[in-house]
Amino acid sequence: MxxxxxxxxxxxxxxxxxxxxxxxxxxxxxxxxxxxxxxxxxxxxxxxxxxxxxxxxxxxxxxxxxxxxxxxxxxxxxxxxxxxxxxxxxxxxxxxxxxxxxxxxxxxxxxxxxxxxxxxxxxxxxxxxxxxxxxxxxxxxxxxxxxxxxxxxxxxxxxxxxxxxxxxxxxxxxxxxxxxxxxxxxxxxxxxxxxxxxxxxxxxxxxxxxxxxxxxxxxxxxxxxxxxxxxxxxxxxxxxxxxxxxxxxxxxxxxxxxxxxxxxxxxxxxxxxxxxxxxxxxxxxxxxxxxxxxGMDVSHMPRIMLTPMFGGWEPETQDILYEMGARTIYADWDVFGLLEEVNVTKNNDPIQEYAKFLTNATSKIGCDNNTLTDSYLATAERLNVDGMVFNQLFGCHSVSNCYSMLREKVRRTLEIPITYINFNKIGENIEQVKTRLGAYMEILK
Ligand code: SF4
Incomplete structure (x- = not known):
């Protein structure tokens, strides 16, 4: 269990x-x-x-x-x-x-x-x-x-x-x-x-x-x-x-x-x-x-943002991180601006307001890796996390390939440790994930 x-x-x-x-x-x-x-x-x-x-x-x-x-x-x-x-x-x-x-x-x-x-x-x-x-x-x-x-x-x-x-x-x-x-x-x-x-x-x-x-x-x-x-x-x-x-x-x-x-x-x-x-x-x-x-005193446990997970991720990762003494935070929808509110002020056109909301979300996802990595960075900064684990999906040529740029920015701007794990299918890569996270946690301690 x-x-x-x-x-x-x-x-x-x-x-x-x-x-x-x-x-x-x-x-x-x-x-x-x-x-x-x-x-x-x-x-x-x-x-x-x-x-x-x-x-x-x-x-x-x-x-x-x-x-x-x-x-x-x-x-x-x-x-x-x-x-x-x-x-x-x-x-x-x-x-x-x-x-x-x-x-x-x-x-x-x-x-x-x-x-x-x-x-x-x-x-x-x-x-x-x-x-x-x-x-x-x-x-x-x-x-x-x-x-x-x-x-x-x-x-x-x-x-x-x-x-x-x-x-x-x-x-x-x-x-x-x-x-x-x-x-x-x-x-x-x-x-x-x-x-x-x-x-x-x-x-x-x-x-x-x-x-x-x-x-x-x-x-x-x-x-x-x-x-x-x-x-x-x-x-x-x-x-x-x-x-x-x-x-x-x-x-x-x-x-x-x-x-x-x-x-x-x-x-x-x-x-x-x-x-x-x-x-x-x-x-x-x-x-x-x-x-x-x-509940539980978690003051001694670093908070790790694991992202992206919306396209599939290994749920066991959160248990592995817990057993290694860390807490896992998932915030994909916030990264992509999808937790922003739609303006419902009286006399505003709701369709126009929804268009604004969608435009804002798209600007966070961006067409280029520079914009996307800035969004990851901004969320990690707002959440004040202690580290980041990037989930690289097999077969993803759109989001996963921003990792090297993200790593540079995170190290330079936030100065928190970052690593990546690979994902193909649930349950398939657990030992490798454990090894990578074990090494990562050594840096965090
Ligand atoms: S290829 Fe990448 S960006 Fe596209 S749906 Fe899959 S995980 Fe998302």
């Missing part, structure tokens, strides 16, 4: 978030067949327009059936009459008598279940014809659409700097009934923001046709407000709680929570209001535990 787990049973918000992620299949079936909602596949955290149109954004892996820890299922049933708060208190009480340590495996099982499915999707992608030379992320996104693409009504895609990613989306043509594209101009020059706003209007029209609902300024602003609030909680966890000398749980659990938020942030578990409530509860539960002194 991994290092975490033993203290997560007291976090009802985390258990609920994990349950909502893993039980997506039944939830989405209910929305599609009983409530006649339209499902729109999204990758990366661009789900606001779908919510505003009354559709259901779905990160496609959530349509798969996962092996659910039986206690998580029982918990969900118990929570329907006790509420999640009481359920986790009850769990905390039962845990004292759990000599077999069965409860400790809840979060372990969640993560295991997600990882097995990610690898399965990657294999399916390759078997179905996507070149094995592509990065892990693209292979498994393709596999997810081979597996469940026919169940969605459309896919919504925003172009990013990676040409392989844009090519992958083109290849979904035969797998999804309809494709919606938003081409974000790579640079903010001339009237590019206006052109982007125009494209967003067209995409909204398409979404209206698919869902049969009208999108108004009010429905857009309402959704942006919900997302803004979620981002505020996300930033509180990253900037306030992760920077504290006392954690509400052990740092390995904390890293698992960050990774779960990072994955589920893409479609907000298909229910933004519920996700907001979970995030609010998570911050509340964390603060309460810290106030009561429940």
């Amino acid at each position: 991994s290092a975490f787990g033993d203290d997560v049973v007291n976090f009802s918000s985390v258990l609920k978030m994990a349950y909502n992620f893993l039980s997506g299949r039944d939830y989405l079936k209910k929305l599609k067949f009983r409530e006649k909602k339209k499902l729109i596949s999204v990758v990366l955290p661009f789900s606001d327009l779908v919510f505003a149109a009354g559709g259901v954004p779905v990160f496609p892996i959530r349509m798969e059936s996962f092996v659910l820890n039986q206690y998580l299922v029982a918990l969900n049933s118990a929570s329907s009459f006790l509420g999640w708060g009481l359920t986790s208190k009850l769990l905390g009480f039962i845990k004292q008598f759990d000599a077999l340590k069965i409860l400790d495996t809840i979060l372990d099982d969640v993560i295991k279940s997600i990882n097995i499915k990610y690898n399965e999707m990657c294999d399916l992608g390759v078997e179905s014809g996507i070149s094995s030379d592509f990065c892990y992320g693209i292979k498994n996104l393709f596999g997810m659409h081979v597996s469940k693409g026919k169940n969605v009504d459309a896919s919504l895609y925003f172009t990013i700097r990676c040409s392989a990613f844009n090519k992958y989306h083109e290849s979904l043509k035969l797998l999804v009934p309809k494709q919606l594209w938003v081409d974000i101009p790579p640079r903010n020059i001339g009237n590019s923001e206006e052109l982007l706003a125009e494209q967003l209007r067209k995409t909204i029209q398409n979404l209206e046709e698919i869902t049969g609902n009208n999108v108004t300024d009010n429905s857009l602003n309402k959704q942006f407000r919900i997302s803004n609030q979620i981002k505020r909680y996300y930033k509180t966890i990253l900037y306030e709680i992760s920077a504290s000398d006392f954690y509400p749980c052990n740092p390995a659990t904390f890293a698992v929570i960050l990774s779960l938020i990072s994955i589920s942030f893409q479609d907000l578990n298909s229910n933004s209001q519920q996700y907001l409530e979970n995030m609010a509860n998570l911050v509340k539960e964390m603060r309460e535990r810290m106030r009561k002194g429940i």
Whole structure:
């Protein structure tokens, strides 16, 4: 069993978030067949327009059936009459008598279940014809659409700097009934923001046709407000709680929570209001535990930012770093400007404001490595981390090749140690990762 787990049973918000992620299949079936909602596949955290149109954004892996820890299922049933708060208190009480340590495996099982499915999707992608030379992320996104693409009504895609990613989306043509594209101009020059706003209007029209609902300024602003609030909680966890000398749980659990938020942030578990409530509860539960002194003194443990992880990473890394005496921080969405808020000031045009938000995000990702490395640098500086581990993905020619430039800048400007690890597939390279991180930790000490 991994290092975490033993203290997560007291976090009802985390258990609920994990349950909502893993039980997506039944939830989405209910929305599609009983409530006649339209499902729109999204990758990366661009789900606001779908919510505003009354559709259901779905990160496609959530349509798969996962092996659910039986206690998580029982918990969900118990929570329907006790509420999640009481359920986790009850769990905390039962845990004292759990000599077999069965409860400790809840979060372990969640993560295991997600990882097995990610690898399965990657294999399916390759078997179905996507070149094995592509990065892990693209292979498994393709596999997810081979597996469940026919169940969605459309896919919504925003172009990013990676040409392989844009090519992958083109290849979904035969797998999804309809494709919606938003081409974000790579640079903010001339009237590019206006052109982007125009494209967003067209995409909204398409979404209206698919869902049969009208999108108004009010429905857009309402959704942006919900997302803004979620981002505020996300930033509180990253900037306030992760920077504290006392954690509400052990740092390995904390890293698992960050990774779960990072994955589920893409479609907000298909229910933004519920996700907001979970995030609010998570911050509340964390603060309460810290106030009561429940958790762990982590003042002696350096904070390491591991990035990028959105295209696939080895989750075991966070355990390895923990066992070596460090804490792992994941902040990809912040690096790429996706935790910035959309301006919802009265009388502003929400579509224009969303175009501004997207333009700002694109300027952080950048077309060139200089801009991208500056974004990594700026986030590491804001988070005040003690070190950085760069995750180099096999098959990535867009982001991974900025490492040497990043290393120079980090050493020169931040003066913190940086290293890289290689990633091809979950579970494949663990011994090498251990060796590299072992040497790295010697420098950090
Ligand atoms: S990991 Fe690299 S190749 Fe894969 S989608 Fe991201 S930028 Fe593109």
